[in-house]
Amino acid sequence: MGTKILYVLGALAAVLLVRNLYVILLGLPDEKDQGAIYRIIFFHLPAFFTAALCYLTALISSVVYLVRKSQRADDLALSATEVGLAFAAVNLVTGMIWARIIWGIWWTWDARLTWALITWLIYAGYLMLRRAIDDPSERAKNAAVLCIFAFASVLITWKSIDWWRTQHPGAVLSIRGAEGGLDPAMESMIYFNWLALLLLCIVLVAVRMRQERVQREIDALRRHAHAL
Amino acid sequence: MNVVTANGLWKFFGDYPALRDINFEVESGACHAVLGRNGAGKTTLLRILAGLSKATRGDVRILGGDIRHPDTRRRIGILGHGIAIYDELSAIENLRLFARLYGLPHPDRSAQEWLELTGLKHVSDGLVREFSRGMRQRLAIARAFIHTPDVLLLDEPFTALDDRAMAVLQNLLRRELNRGCTVLMSTHQIREAMELATHAVLINRGRLAYAGLRTAEMLSDPNWLYKNYGDS
Amino acid sequence: MTEFFRQSLSITVKDLRLEMRSKEALNASLSFALVILLLFSFAFDPSSEHTREISGGLLWLVFAFAGVLVLNRSFARELPNDCLEALVASPVSGAALFLGKALANFILLMALELLCLPVFGIFYNVNWTAQFWNLLLVLALATWGLTVIGTTFSALTVNLRLRELMLPVLVYPMMIPALMAAMELTTHLIAGQPLSADLWLWLRLLIGFDIIFTALALALIEVVLVS
Numbered sequence: 001m002g003t004k005i006l007y008v009l010g011a012l013a014a015v016l017l018v019r020n021l022y023v024i025l026l027g028l029p030d031e032k033d034q035g036a037i038y039r040i041i042f043f044h045l046p047a048f049f050t051a052a053l054c055y056l057t058a059l060i061s062s063v064v065y066l067v068r069k070s071q072r073a074d075d076l077a078l079s080a081t082e083v084g085l086a087f088a089a090v091n092l093v094t095g096m097i098w099a100r101i102i103w104g105i106w107w108t109w110d111a112r113l114t115w116a117l118i119t120w121l122i123y124a125g126y127l128m129l130r131r132a133i134d135d136p137s138e139r140a141k142n143a144a145v146l147c148i149f150a151f152a153s154v155l156i157t158w159k160s161i162d163w164w165r166t167q168h169p170g171a172v173l174s175i176r177g178a179e180g181g182l183d184p185a186m187e188s189m190i191y192f193n194w195l196a197l198l199l200l201c202i203v204l205v206a207v208r209m210r211q212e213r214v215q216r217e218i219d220a221l222r223r224h225a226h227a228l
Numbered sequence: 229m230n231v232v233t234a235n236g237l238w239k240f241f242g243d244y245p246a247l248r249d250i251n252f253e254v255e256s257g258a259c260h261a262v263l264g265r266n267g268a269g270k271t272t273l274l275r276i277l278a279g280l281s282k283a284t285r286g287d288v289r290i291l292g293g294d295i296r297h298p299d300t301r302r303r304i305g306i307l308g309h310g311i312a313i314y315d316e317l318s319a320i321e322n323l324r325l326f327a328r329l330y331g332l333p334h335p336d337r338s339a340q341e342w343l344e345l346t347g348l349k350h351v352s353d354g355l356v357r358e359f360s361r362g363m364r365q366r367l368a369i370a371r372a373f374i375h376t377p378d379v380l381l382l383d384e385p386f387t388a389l390d391d392r393a394m395a396v397l398q399n400l401l402r403r404e405l406n407r408g409c410t411v412l413m414s415t416h417q418i419r420e421a422m423e424l425a426t427h428a429v430l431i432n433r434g435r436l437a438y439a440g441l442r443t444a445e446m447l448s449d450p451n452w453l454y455k456n457y458g459d460s
Numbered sequence: 461m462t463e464f465f466r467q468s469l470s471i472t473v474k475d476l477r478l479e480m481r482s483k484e485a486l487n488a489s490l491s492f493a494l495v496i497l498l499l500f501s502f503a504f505d506p507s508s509e510h511t512r513e514i515s516g517g518l519l520w521l522v523f524a525f526a527g528v529l530v531l532n533r534s535f536a537r538e539l540p541n542d543c544l545e546a547l548v549a550s551p552v553s554g555a556a557l558f559l560g561k562a563l564a565n566f567i568l569l570m571a572l573e574l575l576c577l578p579v580f581g582i583f584y585n586v587n588w589t590a591q592f593w594n595l596l597l598v599l600a601l602a603t604w605g606l607t608v609i610g611t612t613f614s615a616l617t618v619n620l621r622l623r624e625l626m627l628p629v630l631v632y633p634m635m636i637p638a639l640m641a642a643m644e645l646t647t648h649l650i651a652g653q654p655l656s657a658d659l660w661l662w663l664r665l666l667i668g669f670d671i672i673f674t675a676l677a678l679a680l681i682e683v684v685l686v687s
Contacts, residue, residue: 066683069284071243118633125630132620136242137284138687142616145680149612149634152672156637163661220243227267227433278549281687296686298551306549310542316481317474328470329550331463355481371546 006206013199020193028185037101040094041186046194047090048116050201052154054084055123057205059151062144071216072209074140077147078130079208081123083201088120103167111164115157122150136219231256231379231410232277237286239272239434246272248434250286254412254427259405261421261442262414263453264431270414271309273431274383277412278306290379302330305377307385311368315357319348319367322356323374330375342370346396362390369397373404380404382413386420398424418450430457467552471560472567478537479568485533486568493526493576497583506584515586516647520639522580523573524606524632530568531610532627534561535618544618544685554682562611562677569603590652598645601666605638605673612677615684641666 024042031038057080065073095113096106107113126146133139161168232254239247247269254260264270275281276288279295293300313322320339327335343349346366356364372380385397401424405411415421422428428446430438430453438457445452479485500518504511511518538544547557581588588595610631617626641662648659655663 069282071240118636122630122633125626125633128629129617129620129626132617132622132626135687137240138619141683141687145616145684146613146630148680149609149673149676153633216243223241223244275687278545279686280545280548296682298553301549302551304549306546308542308545310545312541312543312546314474314478314543315540316478321477325470325474326546326550329467329547329552331467331551 006203009199010203013196013203016192016196016199020189020196024189024193028189034102037098040098042189042193043197044091044094044098045190046197047087047094049194050197051084051088051091052158053198054080054087054201054205055119055151055154058084058147062147065140065144069137071136071140072213074144075209075212075216076205077140077144078127078212079205081126081147082208083204085120085123085127086204087197087201088116088123092116092120108167110167111160112157112168115153115160119150119153119157122153126150136216229256230254231258231291232412233287233289234277235287237273237276237288238284239269239276239281240284246434247276247283250431250436252429252436252439254410256410257405257408258426259401259411259424260413260427260429261418261425262412262429262431263418263421264414268431269434270431271383274308274381274412274414278304278308278381302375303378305372305375305380306382307368307372307380308383311364311371313356313364313367313371316355318353318355319343319359320352322367323370326371327374332375338374342374345400346370347392362393365389365393366396369393369400373400376407378409380409380411380413382411382415384415385413386415386417394420422447422450428453430454432457432459464553464556465559467556468560468563471547471552471557472563475534475537475561475564476567479533479564485530486572489526489529489572490575492529493522493572494579496522496525497576497580501583511584512586512651513647515580515584515650516645517643518584519576519580519646519650520602520643522576523569523603524635524639526572526576527569527603527606528610528628528631530572531565531607531614531631532624534565534611534614536614536623539618548685554685555678557685558611558615558677558681562607565611566604566607569607570599573599573603586650587652588650591649591654594655595646595649598642598649598663598666601663601670602638602642602645605642605666605669606635608670608673608677609634609638612673612681612684615681638666638669641669 020042024039028039030036058077061073061076061080064070065077092113095116099108099113100106126143129146130139130143133142156163230253232252234250234252237247237250238245250273262270262273272281276283277290277295279301288295290300291303295301295304314325317325320336320343323339323342324335327338332338340349340352343352346369348363348366348370351359351363356367359367372382380401386394389397398420401411405424411424413421413425422442425442427440428438428442429436437459438453449455500506500522504514504518535544538547548554552560577588580586610627613627613631613634617623617630620626644662645655645659645666649655653659
């Protein structure tokens with residue numbers, strides 16, 4: 001992706017984030033039961049969606065790598081996983097802050113929380129596995145296989161509120177069939193902030209991919225030098 | 229008929245091409261010596277032919293079939309750097325295991341025969357762990373030959389063999405070649421290899437530098453190929 | 461097809477024979493299991509009713525910790541002398557090789573678990589015989605789940621420098637669904653309750669886990685083994 005496009009996307013993300021923050025903090029009124037803290041949902045939920053999308057991207061590009069052996073696909077899988085982990089961490093931390101205020105404790109061992117954490121650990125394991133393998137092709141291949149296994153936990157996290165009785169609030173978006181949950185202004189705000197985080201995510205992934213490509217070039221040059 | 233055909237073979241480690249555009253053919257009954265310096269790509273090439281590694285680009289066929297197809301692999305024998313036998317099994321158990329995996333009709337009889345051929349009959353029930361190095365090497369040779377392969381892929385077969393194992397291997401290779409078996413071997417022991425070889429292949433930094441008949445010059449001067457086709 | 465299973469069986473027999481000769485994995489895991497059982501007695505009062513309620517969880521923690529010692533050896537056993545290369549180059553397909561190894565691991569793990577059960581029963585005063593056949597079913601299903609994950613990841617990490625460190629980090633989070641279901645079911649069965657309707661959810665989870673990951677492993681193992 002061209003550097004200019006990246007700058008434009010980055011600037012767009014920044015402007016949108018500032019605008020969203022302004023509306024979230026000053027525009028929208030407090031919620032009647034939760035008070036001010038409900039606003040955290042505008043980051044909690046979009047961060048999860050962004051992370052899930054990253055995991056999905058990693059899954060698809062891992063499959064593409066296994067089929068086509070394209071290094072670019074592997075770069076994308078790695079970059080998406082790294083950025084996804086960052087957004088998943090945002091999701092977990094915002095959730096914990098909210099839980100501290102509303103439930104009075106930082107963490108409940110509730111199915112959805114637990115699965116979000118398990119997923120995070122599995123993808124952290126993915127990064128550790130990559131670190132432990134020296135040969136770049138072998139690394140890409142084994143990581144791709146692990147990534148396919150790992151995605152099962154993303155699916156379980158997503159479905160966990162349906163499968164187990166949990167304290168975690170149920171589906172809130174109207175597209176998941178939630179009834180009368182959210183005020184339309186709030187729901188649209190969630191989408192707006194998701195857009196901002198998504199733009200940020202794309203910029204980060206693109207930058208990481210570029211770093212990976214350069215890293216591979218350096219590795220290849222080093223091997224050339226050794227072969228001389 | 230060509231037993232091995234490699235077409236536009238590339239193997240990348242990351243962005244580094246370990247093999248670049250390798251094209252060559254091996255006729256039935258030929259014995260190819262694959263030469264090259266350390267890290268030139270000999271082992272990589274043999275691993276791809278053995279089905280242990282996948283080419284990034286290009287097409288390899290052995291006996292007209294896909295290398296990962298079981299029917300193709302049943303007809304290939306490999307002898308690599310490691311001896312690939314189990315220390316905690318006895319000699320006969322090792323051979324019987326591989327005879328079974330290759331689907332031989334009489335695993336036990338084949339195992340006995342090959343113990344006889346490699347001079348290990350008297351220790352057939354001894355654990356490999358207790359064997360001397362030479363005995364283990366002979367057992368490894370038996371393991372590689374037990375299913376009477378049509379193609380033999382040998383990676384540095386003569387390296388570090390003791391006298392007796394060397395004699396066993398050379399005799400067996402002659403016998404297999406006479407039977408019509410096709411042999412590819414990578415090697416540093418140029419003299420031993422050249423005596424057996426009908427063809428020579430030189431790989432230089434992942435590229436094919438020479439592929440053709442083994443000539444009289446190569447036999448008299450083992451470094452002839454490196455001098456004329458190597459780049460330094 | 462029969463060829464496929466014959467090859468798998470040869471691999472299983474070979475792995476079991478190697479293990480019986482050296483007993484390296486079984487001895488280590490069995491004594492490790494006993495040590496954990498002992499350590500738990502300090503963490504919880506073994507005679508209290510409350511401990512009885514979490515006995516299924518304790519038992520499966522023991523199995524999971526000790527089991528990984530067995531699973532870790534599965535492909536590592538092929539490393540000396542480069543035996544794995546000879547197996548991959550032989551006409552045995554990756555799936556047949558995987559199935560053979562998984563079966564050997566399954567048998568070893570089941571043996572480990574059946575040896576631990578009476579010890580657990582004595583030390584923690586639980587009646588594991590109350591629903592023995594149902595318990596055996598749960599043991600078998602959950603152990604197969606652990607085996608499939610463990611064997612796959614053993615293959616995935618076999619060439620790693622830090623193999624012994626990496627395997628537990630990768631394997632335990634992946635095993636959680638199977639462990640969760642097994643813990644829940646075992647706790648109820650040890651308490652003498654039959655497999656009732658609300659336990660069916662957990663049994664279904666266990667069966668689903670087994671089917672999905674066995675299929676994934678069989679489909680992907682060839683890719684893992686051929687570099």
